[in-house]
Amino acid sequence: MNAQRDAIGLNGTWAFAWLGDAVLSDVPTDSLVFDETMPVPGCFDAMPRYLGRRGVAAYRREIAGAAGRRSRLRLDGVHHTCRVVLNGRTVGTHHGGFVPVCIDLGVLDDRPHDLVVLVDNRFDSVSSPLHCEYFDWYHHGGITRGVWLEHLPDAYVERIEVHTLDHRSKAVRVSLHTAGQGEGDWSLSLAGVARGGGRCTAGDRIDCEFRADDLGLWSCETPTLHALTAAFGDDRVALQTGLRTIAVDGSELLLNGEPIRLHGVCRHELHPISGHAASPLQLQQDIDLLRELGANFVRGSHYPQHPAFLELCDRNGILVWSEGIAWQPRVEHLTDAGFLAAHDRHLDAMVHAAQHHPCIVMWGLFNEGDSDAEAAVPAYEAGLARLRDLDGSRPVTYATHRPFSDRCFALADVIAVNTYPGWYGSSIDQASEQLDAIADEFDRHPEARGKPRIVSEIGAGAIYGWRDPHGARWSEAYQARLLGTVLPALCDPAGRWNGVSIWQFSDVRTSEAVAKALNRPRGFNNKGLVDEYRRKKDAFAVVARAFRS
Numbered sequence: 301m302n303a304q305r306d307a308i309g310l311n312g313t314w315a316f317a318w319l320g321d322a323v324l325s326d327v328p329t330d331s332l333v334f335d336e337t338m339p340v341p342g343c344f345d346a347m348p349r350y351l352g353r354r355g356v357a358a359y360r361r362e363i364a365g366a367a368g369r370r371s372r373l374r375l376d377g378v379h380h381t382c383r384v385v386l387n388g389r390t391v392g393t394h395h396g397g398f399v400p401v402c403i404d405l406g407v408l409d410d411r412p413h414d415l416v417v418l419v420d421n422r423f424d425s426v427s428s429p430l431h432c433e434y435f436d437w438y439h440h441g442g443i444t445r446g447v448w449l450e451h452l453p454d455a456y457v458e459r460i461e462v463h464t465l466d467h468r469s470k471a472v473r474v475s476l477h478t479a480g481q482g483e484g485d486w487s488l489s490l491a492g493v494a495r496g497g498g499r500c501t502a503g504d505r506i507d508c509e510f511r512a513d514d515l516g517l518w519s520c521e522t523p524t525l526h527a528l529t530a531a532f533g534d535d536r537v538a539l540q541t542g543l544r545t546i547a548v549d550g551s552e553l554l555l556n557g558e559p560i561r562l563h564g565v566c567r568h569e570l571h572p573i574s575g576h577a578a579s580p581l582q583l584q585q586d587i588d589l590l591r592e593l594g595a596n597f598v599r600g601s602h603y604p605q606h607p608a609f610l611e612l613c614d615r616n617g618i619l620v621w622s623e624g625i626a627w628q629p630r631v632e633h634l635t636d637a638g639f640l641a642a643h644d645r646h647l648d649a650m651v652h653a654a655q656h657h658p659c660i661v662m663w664g665l666f667n668e669g670d671s672d673a674e675a676a677v678p679a680y681e682a683g684l685a686r687l688r689d690l691d692g693s694r695p696v697t698y699a700t701h702r703p704f705s706d707r708c709f710a711l712a713d714v715i716a717v718n719t720y721p722g723w724y725g726s727s728i729d730q731a732s733e734q735l736d737a738i739a740d741e742f743d744r745h746p747e748a749r750g751k752p753r754i755v756s757e758i759g760a761g762a763i764y765g766w767r768d769p770h771g772a773r774w775s776e777a778y779q780a781r782l783l784g785t786v787l788p789a790l791c792d793p794a795g796r797w798n799g800v801s802i803w804q805f806s807d808v809r810t811s812e813a814v815a816k817a818l819n820r821p822r823g824f825n826n827k828g829l830v831d832e833y834r835r836k837k838d839a840f841a842v843v844a845r846a847f848r849s
């Protein structure tokens with residue numbers, strides 16, 4: 301699914317109909333009146349006329365097939381639930397956003413065919429258990445990422461995995477996963493060096509080793525990329541990848557054998573104008589700000605980031621913690637078969653889509669789950685094992701907010717803690733001491749001791765433009781002072797931490813319920829270093845100094 305083949309882009313203006321309270325599975329698409337238009341990708345509920353609305357919306361356009369080929373629809377993200385109808389017949393359904401979904405449309409002739417994508421952005425713990433209203437961000441709906449029409453031969457390339465085995469000898473293993481029906485010749489080529497030529501059968505996996513002596517390694521300072529192409533039968537795909545190893549060695553995280561310190565931020569993919577549907581320009585603006593900050597790390601909180609954002613991180617040497625969607629999943633979720641099955645499918649889709657990106661430094665799951673409850677341990681065990689099975693070449697982790705009672709440290713390669721000293725329940729004067737107490741606990745803890753550790757969230761709320769001479773809570777000065785106090789210890793190369801991802805990159809809207817319960821002024825989580833329009837707060841310069849020191 302990560303394969304980039306010649307595909308027809310279906311982005312643009314689609315016909316649109318708002319169906320409100322309709323039941324997604326029952327909507328008869330032949331009688332719908334499409335009296336509006338809507339941009340794709342886009343969040344319909346970020347448009348002024350549908351702000352805050354929840355329900356079913358229908359998008360429609362025509363597509364054409366290609367003689368003798370199967371057509372496949374690829375939606376890179378659709379929220380939260382969708383049903384795809386072709387010429388009046390349902391051809392697929394999908395639950396859960398932030399990951400790609402592919403739907404087989406069968407063999408179509410080259411006349412116009414009627415494609416309707418019905419989306420539902422309501423919360424439903426049964427049909428869409430990974431999206432819940434209580435999460436601390438606003439969940440938008442719509443076709444939020446790109447849409448593509450692929451015309452596939454009978455036998456085709458399904459995906460490609462890249463594992464750098466050794467950064468010294470530059471040994472790389474490329475795995476070609478094939479799918480469809482029949483046989484075909486296969487070949488792989490990395491930076492112009494070709495391998496293969498044998499025949500294989502659709503469904504086979506071909507592992508091929510390259511020794512790329514004269515190719516540059518990928519690193520944060522020199523993010524060299526190389527072209528990788530794969531062919532199987534009449535299908536050919538191309539992508540960019542990089543050669544680098546990531547390993548945990550005792551308490552160090554190593555990139556190409558060298559200890560690395562992670563200096564970064566947690567990033568939501570949210571903007572007041574476009575919701576979750578970031579444009580290429582917005583993604584580039586975020587990258588430019590990250591570079592200005594001197595960040596070498598982004599925690600994709602709390603879901604897989606846009607494929608184009610990962611490409612930009614590849615190109616700009618920014619490491620990414622790619623995280624499956626979750627927010628404080630409780631024992632009742634972590635022991636629920638429906639939730640766990642949906643979560644497994646989500647992890648598979650996340651890793652399959654992004655495995656070849658050199659920027660991804662680790663995989664993560666279950667942000668702030670009930671990792672201190674015995675009943676939750678099997679879910680952590682199974683989820684982290686699944687990530688390792690999907691991709692054994694990267695460390696796995698989860699963010700805990702229970703550093704003194706967590707029961708799952710043994711299962712993680714990197715210990716990650718979310719903590720808010722100086723913000724929730726304490727003052728800035730106590731912050732450094734509180735961080736030290738967590739580091740002491742990790743030094744003592746038999747299962748956390750000796751592993752790399754990062755502070756995966758820390759920060760303070762600041763209302764953009766509130767420059768209070770007293771430096772009171774919610775002022776820009778308070779946030780700047782808090783981060784200026786804690787960052788020196790977190791960024792000290794000889795210190796007790798391997799890195800930090802500040803909460804958070806930009807302010808984001810949260811749900812009404814959370815705004816009320818957690819005291820969120822403006823209905824926003826205001827802990828951004830920039831506000832929701834990416835205007836810098838005072839803390840931005842403080843963080844840039846700490847990251848560059």
Ligand code: ADA
Pocket residue numbers: 436667668701718757803825827
């Ligand atoms: C948690 C959570 C974040 C955010 C943060 C906060 O740590 O992981 O998503 O809600 O708290 O701002 O309080």
